[in-house]
Amino acid sequence: xxxxxxxxxxxxxxxxxxxxxxxxxxxxxxxxxxxxxxxxxxxxxxxxxxxxxxxxxxxxxxxxxxxxxxxxxxxxxxxxxxxxxxxxxxxxxxxxxxxxxxxxxxxxxxxxxxx
Numbered sequence: 001x002x003x004x005x006x007x008x009x010x011x012x013x014x015x016x017x018x019x020x021x022x023x024x025x026x027x028x029x030x031x032x033x034x035x036x037x038x039x040x041x042x043x044x045x046x047x048x049x050x051x052x053x054x055x056x057x058x059x060x061x062x063x064x065x066x067x068x069x070x071x072x073x074x075x076x077x078x079x080x081x082x083x084x085x086x087x088x089x090x091x092x093x094x095x096x097x098x099x100x101x102x103x104x105x106x107x108x109x110x111x112x113x114x115x
Contacts, residue, residue, distance in 0.1 A: 001065075001066065001067050001104070001105055001108050002063075002064045002065055002066065002067075002105060002108045002109055002112060003064035003065075003066050004064070004112055005064070006062075006063070006064030007063075007064045007109065007112040007113060010063070010064070010113075011113060016113055016114065019113050020110070020113055020114075023063065023106070023109055023110060023113060026059055026062075026063060027106045029059070030056055030059050030060070030068075030102060030106075031102060031103075033052045033055055033056045033059075034056065034095075034098050034099045034102050035099065036048070036052045037049060037052045037053060037056065037075070037095040037098060037099070038092075038095045038096060038098075038099050040052060040091075040095075041088070041091040041092040041094075041095040041096075042092060044084075044088045046079040046084070046087060046088070046091065047079075049075055049078075049079050049091050049095065050075070050076055050079040053072040053073075053075035053076050053079070054072070054076060056068065056072045056098070057069050057072035057073055057076070060072060060105075063109055064109065064112075065102075065105040065106075065108075065109060067101060067105055068098060068101065068102055068105050071094055071097060071098050071101070072098070074094055075091055075094050075095065075098075078090045078091050078094070079091065
């Protein structure tokens, strides 16, 4: 779910208090991205999915949220499929997973930061 080595390094670099603030801001932005991803996938906007997935991937990797980063990478791969119908369906499924799992991952990050 999360990379604890990355979290420990971030705590060393920023300090726990500052990192909690940073994570709080990232959570707000990433939850909005997850919502946009779901909406873009529902309407079949693969360019929108790709843009939001890339931004989410970068943020998730920075915070050590491997599951979300991997799902975002998969979304990017799916947007390149030639069969657009299959791409839409798969993007919808994975975007829904991201939207449900991102809260769990942020909770795990907060717990790791406060240890």
